[in-house]
Amino acid sequence: MSTATEKVWTLGELLDWTAKHLASKPHIETPRLDAEVLLAHAADCKRIDLYGIRHGETASPEVRQQFRDMIRRRLEGCPVAYLVGRKEFYGLEFKVGPAVLIPRPDTEHVVMECLALTKTMDKPRIVDIGAGSGAIAIAIAKNHATAEITAIDKSADALAVAKENAAKHGVADRVRFLHGDLFTPIEPAAQARESASSLACAAGSGFHFIVSNPPYIADDDMPKLPIGVRQYEPHQALNGGPGGFVVFDRLIAESRSRLLPGGWLIVEIGTAQEKPAREKLSAITEFELAPTVYDFSGHPRVLRARRV
Numbered sequence: 001m002s003t004a005t006e007k008v009w010t011l012g013e014l015l016d017w018t019a020k021h022l023a024s025k026p027h028i029e030t031p032r033l034d035a036e037v038l039l040a041h042a043a044d045c046k047r048i049d050l051y052g053i054r055h056g057e058t059a060s061p062e063v064r065q066q067f068r069d070m071i072r073r074r075l076e077g078c079p080v081a082y083l084v085g086r087k088e089f090y091g092l093e094f095k096v097g098p099a100v101l102i103p104r105p106d107t108e109h110v111v112m113e114c115l116a117l118t119k120t121m122d123k124p125r126i127v128d129i130g131a132g133s134g135a136i137a138i139a140i141a142k143n144h145a146t147a148e149i150t151a152i153d154k155s156a157d158a159l160a161v162a163k164e165n166a167a168k169h170g171v172a173d174r175v176r177f178l179h180g181d182l183f184t185p186i187e188p189a190a191q192a193r194e195s196a197s198s199l200a201c202a203a204g205s206g207f208h209f210i211v212s213n214p215p216y217i218a219d220d221d222m223p224k225l226p227i228g229v230r231q232y233e234p235h236q237a238l239n240g241g242p243g244g245f246v247v248f249d250r251l252i253a254e255s256r257s258r259l260l261p262g263g264w265l266i267v268e269i270g271t272a273q274e275k276p277a278r279e280k281l282s283a284i285t286e287f288e289l290a291p292t293v294y295d296f297s298g299h300p301r302v303l304r305a306r307r308v
Contacts, residue, residue, distance in 0.1 A: 009064065012055040015039050018071060025075060027227055034080050035071075041084040042067040077227035090139035094165050099157035101237040103135040106268070106295040107213050109302045111139045113266050113293060114211050121208065122146050127258070129182055129212040129251060130154075132237055134162030134175065136211055141171035149174060150207075154181045155236065182247075183254050206260040213268040214251055218244040244273055249280065252305075256286045259307035266304050274300035281305045 009017075015035055022031035040047045042063045045054055059067075070083045081087040081102045087094055089103035090111050096102055118124045123146045128137040131151035141149050153159050159177050166172040178185035217238045222230065229238070240246055248267070255265045265287070269277050274292055281289050287305040295301035 009059045010055065011039065011043055011050055011057050011059050011063075014059050014064070014067065015050055018067075022071075022074070027077065028074070029226075034074060037080050037084060038070045038074065039067055042070065077231055079228040079232055082232060087133075089135040090143075092135075092139060092142060092169060094133050094135050094138075095161055095168070096133055097161060098232060099155060099234065100133040100161050101213075101233055103133055106297075106299075106301050107136065108139075109293050109295055110136055110211050110213060110266055110268055111143075113302055113304060114140055114209055114264075115143050117264055118144055118147060118209065123148055124208040125206070125260075126150070126209040126211060127152065127183075127186070127207045129210065130214050130237065130247075131162050131177070132158050132213070134165045134177075136213065137162070137175050138166055138169050138171055140211070141166075141174050142169055147174065150176045150178060150186070152178045152180055152182070152185055154179070155234070158234075158237075182250060183258055186258075206263065207258055208260055208263045209266065210251075210255050210259060210263070211266045212251060214240065214247040216240040216244040216248060216268070216270045216273060218242065218270075218272075243276070244270055245276070245280070248273075248277065252281060252284060252287075256284065256307070261307055263307045264304055265307070266302060268302055269300065271299045271301075274303075277303055 019032040019035040022028045022034055028034060036047045036050060040050060043054065073083060074080065079102055081096050082098060085095060085097060087096045087102050090108050094103055114126065125148050126140060127150040129152055131137055131153045134151055137149045137151040141147055151162060156179055159179055163177055166175045215238050217225065217240055219239065219242055222239055240248060251267065252265065259265060278289060281287050281303060286307055288308050290304040290306065292300045293302035
């Protein structure tokens with residue numbers, strides 16, 4: 001078709017047509033929202049502007065091409081957050097990419113529980129195990145001015161993203177990022193007490209809070225995940241092995257010696273894991289298990305255990 005006869009599209013028309021097109025695809029769960037976010041990104045505007053000041057604006061060829069390319073990748077399964085390179089979490093915008101799990105609203109409950117318990121505390125020591133994009137650690141730091149936070153991840157690429165996010169939100173001086181598996185970058189408490197290094201003592205003397213969104217998808221459930229999760233998000237941050245408990249079991253076992261008396265373990269779980277996860281925690285005499293926290297959809301989402 002020649003340029004002379006090519007249809008002229010407004011941003012509003014592009015939005016409406018694309019939302020309907022996406023709605024016809026069964027693997028697209030939020031077609032209109034996806035279209036809004038992607039078109040706003042291509043047009044470099046806010047989503048609300050697509051319904052207001054820019055609704056009747058003619059879409060330039062550059063905007064149409066970028067939008068078309070993103071829609072093609074979205075139809076292939078690529079998550080919207082990866083296409084635009086960002087995701088909102090706890091009211092903050094985080095840079096995301098294939099190296100990190102996309103932060104989800106359900107994980108905000110980990111942040112909320114930690115902030116509720118630290119509200120009257122000065123300089124609570126908190127460690128985030130499996131920090132990913134840094135969403136949990138940074139959200140806590142932004143909402144508790146004196147919190148001293150350590151964030152650990154076994155992926156160096158994920159830590160690079162997390163450090164960018166910490167700098168963006170002005171908390172890089174209060175969130176210490178360490179590379180390693182679970183607690184391995186931190187000197188054990190017993191060794192720290194014997195160490196002459198004051199820094200080692202401070203790092204290893206125990207934490208008031210251990211927070212984590214560990215990999216908890218069971219091996220058998222990995223093939224059942226939506227295509228956007230299964231094919232694009234890092235499996236290392238998702239796959240919890242048989243039953244989904246490989247990392248969870250290590251986390252709760254190692255947390256006993258890392259928490260100060262009265263300290264709290266706050267950990268995200270999958271819905272099907274609540275009963276066995278509670279049984280595992282209840283079997284540890286050093287922990288006093290609190291009621292389960294449910295997410296916005298009414299599913300069990302967060303377990304809390306106090307070190308006695």
